[in-house]
Amino acid sequence: MAGGFDAIVVGARCAGAATAMLLARAGYRVLMLERARFPRDTLSTLYIHQPGIALLHRWGVLDAVTATGCPPIERVVHQVDGVRLAGSVPPVDGIRAAYAPRRYLLDQILADAAVAAGVDFRPGCTVEDVTFTDGRATGVRWRHGGRTVPERAPLIVGADGMRSRTAAATGAVLLAAHPLLTCVYYTFVAGVDAGFEAYGTTGRWAGSVPTNDGLTLVATYFPQSEFPAIRADAHRAHHDCLRTVAPGLYERIAAGTPADRLYGSGDQRNYLRQAAGPGWALVGDAGHHKDSITARGITDAFHQAQALADAVGTDLHDPTRLDAALAGYAARRDDLVRDGYRDALATAALRPRRRLRLLRAVAADPALTERFLATMAGIRPSGDLATPDLTAAVRH
Ligand SMILES: Cc1cc2nc3c(=O)[nH]c(=O)nc-3n(C[C@H](O)[C@H](O)[C@H](O)COP(=O)(O)OP(=O)(O)OC[C@H]3O[C@@H](n4cnc5c(N)ncnc54)[C@H](O)[C@@H]3O)c2cc1C
Known part of the structure; x- marks a missing residue:
């Protein structure tokens, strides 16, 4: 079906499937090529903040996720060094809850929604190259079963992750580029009474995320400089980090049943x-990646899918208007991720004591706690913490 598509999307997980679905719903003929065969898991600590859940709701797929x-x-x-903040984040478009679905479930639901919108989804197909005409991307070459197939479309979307071809x-x-900051280990435990909990101290971070099948994902973070030593005995490092940084959580985990290996x-x-x-x-990790410690990648991918579909609008078939739309998308993408990128770099430095005075002031006031948790969820910019009341509270 050469020339039969308006857009080709490379990659079919949270960035690619969401983008393909939205472009198809806008009336475009979309080909989505994915190297893997679904359902397939991927490395992730799974947490989707409320703004990401609000997009799933807007797209009509949240019910499938909760089901x-x-x-x-x-x-x-x-909690940082004994200073504890506990509360809930303010709702986003009426959505109060975050969710942490297993990726082999979430990515399949999104791919199914794309197919339901009319997307031609081809799993097991690896894109080898992008083809150009007079400096414009006008197609891809993809490989399937030993055959290389050319395909053309006015819009090529790379949603093919951190190592994007x-x-x-x-x-x-x-x-922008910054050095690697942390390494992360996680596993799944059954029968643990835990919510979304994060505990930090200098050089260590530990947390829990409730997910499907009554399991809790338990994660630990370490400085990248220690990666060779941590990797040499990751089980011990993971265990010791939980025991020392989050002793209360550790006890609840110890009462549960290990349910998977360590990733x-x-x-x-x-x-x-x-x-x-x-x-x-x-879209997604293909264009922007950051340390996973703030758990923003999936939500960011959803925002970018929506921003690209909004920017393209009805302009896909006019190259001049499409280029203006894509330039608009590029600027919007930078705006969408700037704050979260800075927050991730700051958090992944694993020096939370720098914020101890701020956290103490926040912990003493439920309204400030809600504001703080809203910045962590990406609902409010982190600059919202530099308000006169909080600045004054930190000084005293
Ligand atoms: C350890 C870890 C924990 C994380 N925890 C969280 C978290 O708790 N919350 C959160 O929001 N984010 C988290 N993230 C980040 C999040 O997983 C990513 O931001 C998100 O998966 C990005 O989605 P994506 O669709 O852009 O890319 P990916 O999920 O990488 O998907 C890319 C897809 O493209 C396909 N592909 C690649 N190359 C080709 C090709 N040449 N041809 C065809 N297909 C191709 C791949 O097979 C893959 O399916 C975590 C990341 C890591 C590594």
């Missing part, structure tokens, strides 16, 4: 790439 049985998460604990092929310029990653890059150019755009 998987992952519990609503309304209360949050954030699309970003490399389009020559997307690196706008880990020391490759959580921090960068911002140019988000769009003539005939192409990047």
Whole structure:
């Protein structure tokens, strides 16, 4: 079906499937190519903040997510060196709860929603290259079963993750890059009474996230500089971190039943790439990646999918208008991720004691606690904490 598509989306997880679904709902013919075969898990601590859940609700897929049985998460604990903040975040478009669905469930639900919107979804197909005409991206070459297939479309969307082939092929310029900051390990435990809880001290971070099947994901973070030593005995490091940084949580976990192996990653890059150019755009990790410690990647991918679909609007078939729309998307993407990128770099430095005075002042006041938790959820910009009342409270 050469030339039969308006857009080709490379990658079918939370960025790609959401983008393909929204473009198809706007009336475009969309081809979505995915190297993997679904359902397939991927590394993730799963947590989706309320703004991401609000988008799932707006797109009509939240019911399918909640039907998987992952519990609503309304209360949050954030504790640094004994200073404890506990509360709930303000609602976003009426959504109070966060959720943490397993990725093999979430990504399948989004891909199904894309197919229901009319997307031609081809799993097991690897995009090898982007093709260009007079400097414009005008197609891709993809491989399936030993055959290489060319396909053309006026819009090529790279949603192919941190090692994006699309970003490399389009020559997307690196706008910012920072060193690796943490390494992370996590596993799943049954029968644990825990909510979304995060505990930090210098050089260590531990937390819990309730997910499907009555399981709790238990995660620990360490400085990247310690990765070789941590990796040498990751089980001991994970266990010791929980016991020392989050002793109360540790006791509840010890009363539960281990339900999976330990997963880990020391490759959580921090960068911002140019988000769009003539005939192409990047969404999700393909264009921007940051340390997972603030759990923003999925929500960011959803925002970017919506922003790209909004920007393209009805302009896809006029190259001049499409380029203006893509430039608008690129600027909007940078605005959407700027604050969260800064927050992730600051949190992943694993020096939370720097904020201890601020946290003490916040913990003493329920309204400030709600405001703080709202900034952590990405509902309010972190600059909202630099208000005169809080600045004065920190001084005293
Ligand atoms: C350890 C860890 C924990 C995390 N925890 C959280 C969390 O709690 N909350 C949160 O919001 N975010 C979290 N994140 C980040 C989040 O997982 C990512 O931001 C999110 O998955 C990005 O989605 P994506 O669709 O852009 O990319 P990906 O999920 O990487 O999907 C890209 C897809 O593209 C496909 N693909 C790649 N190359 C090709 C090709 N050439 N041709 C065809 N298909 C291709 C891949 O098979 C893959 O399915 C975490 C990340 C890590 C590593």
